[in-house]
Amino acid sequence: MRHSLSIGLLAALPVMGWTQDRLISGPGSTLTENKCRICHELEHIRRAPLSRGEWADNLRNMKERGTPMSDAEMATILDYLSTYYNRDKPAPLPSPDTLASRDGVEGLIQKNGCAGCHALGEPLVGPSFRQVAAKYAEDGNAQGKLANKIRSGGQGVWGSVPMPPNPGLGDAELKTIVAWVLQQK
């Protein structure tokens, strides 16, 4: 029973409130939000600003505990946290998250929180983008179905894990994301 738990379980990112809780906007803020709130509230970050060295230890610890993040992502998050949540110096004023909007589709995927649960090749909380593309490969109506799924959220296609809806996603952005996901074979 234990073992069947671990995969089925991933759900439960409390669907409500998942996207409302934000950190101070700045380069790397979206990535930081997406990775940290997989397991805990962002209040844990706001409550106790740390030194850069302590943030480095903290991130290493979180990675050991299982946070799915690459070394490059970890470096971005470390820079962000030790700039905006540093005990030793005041935070700069909020600024646009240039890292989230930089690279077209990948920026969209970061900005909209997709990357908290989905990666290219490996299933995280949800299926990988490649798995999604493979599933719809033979489906003539793939674009409409996937767009609807992203916009409205859903449950049941990949198991009982619910995907939160994304009502705020613009039509153009949605189309871009759908086209990109379906190419990932």
Place this chain on the structure above:
Amino acid sequence: MDKPGRAGASRRQFLAGVVGAGALAAMGEALAQAGEAAPPGTIGNDAIKAEKAKSMQFHSERPLTGSVPAHEHDFDVTPSERMFVRNNLLTPAIDIESHRLTLKGLVDKELSFSVFDLAKNFRSVSLQGMLECAGSGRSAFQPRASGTPWLETGGMGCPLWGGVRLRDLLRAAGLRPGAAHVAGHGGDPGMVPTAAPVIRSIPLSKAMEENTLVAWAMNERPLPFIHGYPLRLVVPGWVGSASTKWLHTLMVLDAPFKGTYMTGSYIVPRTPVAPGEKLPQDTMSAEAWPVKSIITFPAPGSRVRLGERIAVRGRAWVGEGSVERVEISTDEGKSWRNAELARRGDRYAWRRFILDYRPERAGYTTFLARAWDDRGNAQPAVPGWNPLGYFWNGWHRVGVVVEA
């Protein structure tokens, strides 16, 4: 604690408790499915909170953490509804019928038991023992340390535990040469498949101590889900994380377990560091709590009458050894007087202290409590800062208003 009369009665009660727990298992499934946002196979926070006292304050939802303030701890035996809540991961709904505890590693033979097998084949014991989260009191540290913001006085409790001695199980399996540590593996699941399992190990000497239990009961009832149902370790006096909840495997090892919950958390600098410094290379595992006390009556901000006696009281404990003395100061530490200490109970239980006090002047009056152990250690005014904010045991201070 060998108490023949009590042990006999307790055994019957616990067996009854275990049988009753079967029904609870079914309830767990139902709760898990009724589910708010609870993932399949887990217990949602709402169901857990419903079993807790109204005075419990929840410090975070993910993971769920909560405690009651000191003045809500004015009990010799902590009621289950006031026992602190602290998970690293999610709360599993485990079926007691199919649950097994496996002993492996440096043992002569691997053994596997159901909870019922344990109750049937080993001597049941009942004892009171302190559990306290390593980070209890963390929010009192300056600068703030990362982690659950436990209140200065939150994150501990001293209920009555029922189960079997860990050493009896280890002896039944037979220890092989080189056995040095025993690791408990908990069944709590994470949010992602990559989540590291919660595994902590304790030295063999502590595992063989007669008060270290594999427990299935708390306060003569099956363990609540949040406290490890159906089976957990109880390593009283030591940091709470040593007492693995949802225990399914015990591994006998030749060295401390190497994993994130041993090497990345629950560690303190071997040499004290300045406040705000990062963890040094040389650290040691957080084990027994230093001597500590809380004032449980009166509550902060209470109003008392000039000239009327009040019983200032609280609870004192230490992770290893014994509490020798508790002192109270009503002049911010200039002078101290001894409180009366209740008779010593189980080895790792907290002890009540009382000071009969008659306010001599009107206005704001404060009480400070300072406990001493049998090795001459006293609670410090401000304990040593450490990067992860463990072992806060500073003097507890409560202020009241004396009305003329």
